[in-house]
Amino acid sequence: MSAIQTPNGYTLDTSGRRVVVDPITRIEGHLRCEVNVDEQNVIRNAVSSGTMWRGLEVILKGRDPRDAWAFVERICGVCTTVHALTSVRAVEDALGIRIPRNAHLIREMMAKAQQVQDHVVHFYHLHALDWVNPVNALKADPKATSALQKAVSASNPKSSPGYFRDVQTRLRKFVESGQLGPFKNGYWANPAYKLPPEGDLMAVAHYLEALDIQREFVKVHTIFGGKNPHPNYIVGGVPAAINLDDDLAAGAPINMERLNFVRARIQEMVDFCNQVLVPDVIGIASFYKDWLHGGGLGALNVMDYGDFAKVPYDKSTDQLPGGVILDGNWDEIHEIDLRDPDQIQEFVTHSWYKYPDEAKGLHPFDGVTEPNFALGPETRGTRTRIEALDESAKYSWLKAPRWKGRPVEVGPLSRYVLAYARGVEYVRDQVDRSLARFNELAGTALDTKTALNTAIGRTLARALEAQYCADMLVDDWNALVANIRSGDTATANLEKWDPKTWPREAMGVGTHAAPRGALAHWIRIRDGRIENYQCVVPTTWNASPRDAAGNIGAYEAALLETPMERPEEPVEILRILHSFDPCLACASHVMTMDGEELTRIQVR
Numbered sequence: 001m002s003a004i005q006t007p008n009g010y011t012l013d014t015s016g017r018r019v020v021v022d023p024i025t026r027i028e029g030h031l032r033c034e035v036n037v038d039e040q041n042v043i044r045n046a047v048s049s050g051t052m053w054r055g056l057e058v059i060l061k062g063r064d065p066r067d068a069w070a071f072v073e074r075i076c077g078v079c080t081t082v083h084a085l086t087s088v089r090a091v092e093d094a095l096g097i098r099i100p101r102n103a104h105l106i107r108e109m110m111a112k113a114q115q116v117q118d119h120v121v122h123f124y125h126l127h128a129l130d131w132v133n134p135v136n137a138l139k140a141d142p143k144a145t146s147a148l149q150k151a152v153s154a155s156n157p158k159s160s161p162g163y164f165r166d167v168q169t170r171l172r173k174f175v176e177s178g179q180l181g182p183f184k185n186g187y188w189a190n191p192a193y194k195l196p197p198e199g200d201l202m203a204v205a206h207y208l209e210a211l212d213i214q215r216e217f218v219k220v221h222t223i224f225g226g227k228n229p230h231p232n233y234i235v236g237g238v239p240a241a242i243n244l245d246d247d248l249a250a251g252a253p254i255n256m257e258r259l260n261f262v263r264a265r266i267q268e269m270v271d272f273c274n275q276v277l278v279p280d281v282i283g284i285a286s287f288y289k290d291w292l293h294g295g296g297l298g299a300l301n302v303m304d305y306g307d308f309a310k311v312p313y314d315k316s317t318d319q320l321p322g323g324v325i326l327d328g329n330w331d332e333i334h335e336i337d338l339r340d341p342d343q344i345q346e347f348v349t350h351s352w353y354k355y356p357d358e359a360k361g362l363h364p365f366d367g368v369t370e371p372n373f374a375l376g377p378e379t380r381g382t383r384t385r386i387e388a389l390d391e392s393a394k395y396s397w398l399k400a401p402r403w404k405g406r407p408v409e410v411g412p413l414s415r416y417v418l419a420y421a422r423g424v425e426y427v428r429d430q431v432d433r434s435l436a437r438f439n440e441l442a443g444t445a446l447d448t449k450t451a452l453n454t455a456i457g458r459t460l461a462r463a464l465e466a467q468y469c470a471d472m473l474v475d476d477w478n479a480l481v482a483n484i485r486s487g488d489t490a491t492a493n494l495e496k497w498d499p500k501t502w503p504r505e506a507m508g509v510g511t512h513a514a515p516r517g518a519l520a521h522w523i524r525i526r527d528g529r530i531e532n533y534q535c536v537v538p539t540t541w542n543a544s545p546r547d548a549a550g551n552i553g554a555y556e557a558a559l560l561e562t563p564m565e566r567p568e569e570p571v572e573i574l575r576i577l578h579s580f581d582p583c584l585a586c587a588s589h590v591m592t593m594d595g596e597e598l599t600r601i602q603v604r
Helices: 056-060 065-075 082-095 101-130 135-139 142-152 161-176 197-217 219-225 256-286 412-421 425-442 448-452 455-485 538-542 554-559 571-579
Strands: 003-005 011-013 017-021 031-037 043-050 302-304 307-309 318-320 323-325 344-347 386-388 400-403 505-514 517-526 529-536 597-599
Touching: 011 043, 017 386, 017 571, 031 554, 031 571, 043 554, 056 065, 056 529, 065 082, 065 517, 065 529, 082 101, 082 505, 082 517, 101 197, 101 219, 101 256, 101 307, 101 455, 101 571, 135 161, 135 197, 142 161, 142 197, 142 256, 161 197, 197 219, 197 256, 219 256, 256 425, 256 455, 302 412, 302 517, 307 505, 318 412, 318 455, 323 412, 344 529, 412 425, 412 448, 412 455, 412 517, 425 448, 425 455, 448 455, 455 571, 517 538, 538 554, 554 571
Parallel strands: none
Antiparallel strands: 003 011, 017 031, 031 043, 302 323, 307 318, 344 400, 505 517, 517 529
């Protein structure tokens, strides 16, 4: 046995069979996972490697801070808008800019619409196939599927046997054509799949429904931000003018007709979350009642910065309040200071970057993004065809962020643990009702901590957050219309738009409860230009490699102790990793402002 004890309490055994999954599909970006399984096919060691570099922090150096949002928004086209929002918040924090109430509400609506759309897409199109066997749906009885649908969600209007018979006919034509598309190469014969055919047919029907309706949700971005993906922002507010009496031809993009269009989209979100998404997650989970794996750090250390304030700049009104919980102690919540160099640090001991002293972490204000690609001495294979990484050396393009030296999990599960522990009434009611419904359907008696601290609990938290955001959108819309009708039509504060009004040096940080977790951007401004810019994205926290002390991150911790039915068909690895909704940062060549290439990185 070659067992290693990590400082954060995990035992890693690097003996046994090495299983490699590369690339992990149904995610954004490039992720490799390696695990060691013992003779009972239980995972005893896990290695998470981000395999491509984006380098946008380097691109931003020397640029105008007012333009930063347009660059960083291109980090990702899946969670579009979140980096732009976080960026303008960072610049506004640095320059002391306070945005109008209308701008705050519009930004909130854009963010929450993204949250709902992203969570719907994640569950149905990225994660559901880890639990749902679409080929098995061909065996379903449409009448029995109708009965199951009514049991899972009696309020869903699409529940007739004829509806499911039509879906099954469409699916059969699709399968018989041999063009399986996203259903190709699935492990459909693996006994890890537990749903009855009727459950599979119901889920496939909603997979197809979600493909259509998610496009409607993001039209909120086109109204307020001009387009999707990558809607427009502006430092100081939003770029859309308001005139309730104007028609579109007169030049005001926000009038009452457009606001009513947004309200209709919000109602669609509310209905879909209530009638389809949340009941589906609970209903499907009830067939996997014994699959209590994948908790990892989510059972111990969770973090979020807090977001969705009702009142601008008043953290006390955050509807999902932040903080840190350590060692599973929900009775003690630590507060976060994002400017404290002893709280937030990134390490590169096991990352393909170079620091002056790699035994120490750096606060993002002082962050360095200098690539240093090299394979460890125990790596098997070649630079272009790696067979097994050496986790004792550098093995990932992701840095290792830590809070006071501790690895933490971020994401909807973390936000829900924090909100539940803080006594947020809406969240407590959601969680308690959902768990009671799960126990009723599954015939179990799980408690809150046991249920939440699993891959399934992580997925449930994401669905509940979508439902919460949809309901918050209704309140935001009402508040926006009321504020406009009171005579306030301001959408931007441009008093400090001119760099001549800025201090010679400024530092700021912006945060957002992005769909995948706690997102923050740190900026240093000198003489009107960006001196340093660092993004620490949610997946960097969760998918991080080991740090200088040997602590493992959330992905690696969540995989440990998970039994696998067939290691050559790694359904269980996909379930756990997809429950985090991985979104590794997009890659980019690094160029100077004059087009000169600074560095080129090539990986397989």
